Each structure stands twice: as structure tokens, then as C-alpha cells.
Amino acid sequence: xxxxxxxxxxxxxxxxxxxxxxxxxxxxxxxxxxxxxxxxxxxxxxxxxxxxxxxxxxxxxxxxxxxxxxxxxxxxxxxxxxxxxxxxxxxxxxxxxxxxxxxxxxxxxxxxxxxxxxxxxxxxxxxxxxxxxxxxxxxxxxxxxxxxxxxxxxxxxxxxxxxxxxxxxxxxxxxxxxxxxxxxxxxxxxxxxxxxxxxx
Numbered sequence: 001x002x003x004x005x006x007x008x009x010x011x012x013x014x015x016x017x018x019x020x021x022x023x024x025x026x027x028x029x030x031x032x033x034x035x036x037x038x039x040x041x042x043x044x045x046x047x048x049x050x051x052x053x054x055x056x057x058x059x060x061x062x063x064x065x066x067x068x069x070x071x072x073x074x075x076x077x078x079x080x081x082x083x084x085x086x087x088x089x090x091x092x093x094x095x096x097x098x099x100x101x102x103x104x105x106x107x108x109x110x111x112x113x114x115x116x117x118x119x120x121x122x123x124x125x126x127x128x129x130x131x132x133x134x135x136x137x138x139x140x141x142x143x144x145x146x147x148x149x150x151x152x153x154x155x156x157x158x159x160x161x162x163x164x165x166x167x168x169x170x171x172x173x174x175x176x177x178x179x180x181x182x183x184x185x186x187x188x189x190x191x192x193x194x195x196x197x198x199x200x
Contacts, residue, residue, distance in 0.1 A: 039076075084104070088104060109134065147170035147180060160191045
């Protein structure tokens with residue numbers, strides 16, 4: 001409910017009150033502040049659109065925060081490539097900052113840019129235990145992708161026995177992977193081992 005400034009005027013013995021129409025409202029938010037408010041309220045598309053009208057700030061700390069905000073919004077909107085681009089712009093301001101290196105690595109991991117992610121996560125150093133976890137996650141995803149790609153290529157070239165031999169240890173490493181199990185089942189079925197294929 002708006003508050004109004006009330007002016008009192010004395011005229012003789014009568015008191016008149018006038019309510020001004022101008023409300024005493026809080027100062028208006030800048031577009032950047034409004035974008036932050038929208039993002040905090042999970043209105044990511046609106047925040048993204050509003051930030052398109054906001055120029056990049058000049059001071060380094062504000063520039064980093066600006067690009068990190070845009071990266072977070074892009075990630076929330078399931079646009080990992082845009083999140084990576086924004087994190088790389090933030091990292092360009094302070095290329096040796098371990099927190100920025102790690103945040104960039106996470107964005108790259110989510111965008112399946114695994115080699116760049118590994119490079120940035122390793123550059124973050126061992127001072128932050130989260131960096132070791134991210135390095136491990138990246139290495140695991142690289143190993144999984146290698147196993148999957150190898151198994152797929154072997155099946156594609158009808159080398160079913162080699163595919164089975166390569167996929168079985170991969171499934172022991174990644175037991176919850178339905179993708180690896182499916183490939184193994186395909187290779188087993190193609191070899192005529194329908195019973196094992198069905199059990200996979």
C-alpha cells in the first residue's frame with residue numbers, strides 16, 4: 001500500500017489536509033539489480049533478456065560478477081554452451097583465480113567440453129578440495145565416453161567379441177550405466193548369445 005505525504009495547512013481555525021499523489025516509494029532498481037532479483041526469483045528468461053540491455057561493468061570485480069551471473073542464468077536455462085562462454089569471459093579478467101578456474105571447469109564439464117574442463121580444474125590446484133572432486137568427475141566422464149565410443153565403434157564394425165571384452169570391464173567400472181549395458185547386450189545378441197544379452 002503506498003504511503004502518502006500529508007501536508008497540513010492552518011487557515012484561521014480550520015485545518016485542511018492534502019494528500020500528495022506522489023508515493024514515498026523505495027528508489028527504483030537498476031536493470032542489473034532487477035536482473036539479479038529476477039534470477040533469485042527463478043525468472044531466468046526474463047533476467048537473461050534484461051541483461052542483454054545492460055552494458056558490461058568496467059571494474060574487474062563487477063565484470064567477473066556480471067559474467068558469473070549470466071553464466072548461472074544460462075545454466076539454469078539449460079544452455080551449457082552460453083554458460084561456458086560467460087565463464088570464459090569472467091576467467092579472462094582474472095585467469096589465475098582458482099575459484100574462477102574451478103567454476104569454468106564445472107561449466108565446461110556440464111557442456112561436455114571435457115578436455116578444457118580438465119585443464120581448468122587441474123589449473124585450479126589442490127588448495128580447494130572441490131577441485132580434486134571435479135578432476136575426478138571429469139576423468140570418470142572421459143573414461144566412460146572412451147568406453148562407450150570404443151564399444152560403439154567395435155559393434156559398428158561388427159567386431160562383437162572385442163566389444164564384449166571391452167564393455168564387460170567398463171560395466172564393472174560404471175555399473176549403473178544403461179548405455180553401456182545396452183551396447184553389451186547388442187554385442188552379445190549379435191554373437192548369438194541371446195540369453196546373456198537378455199540378462200544384461
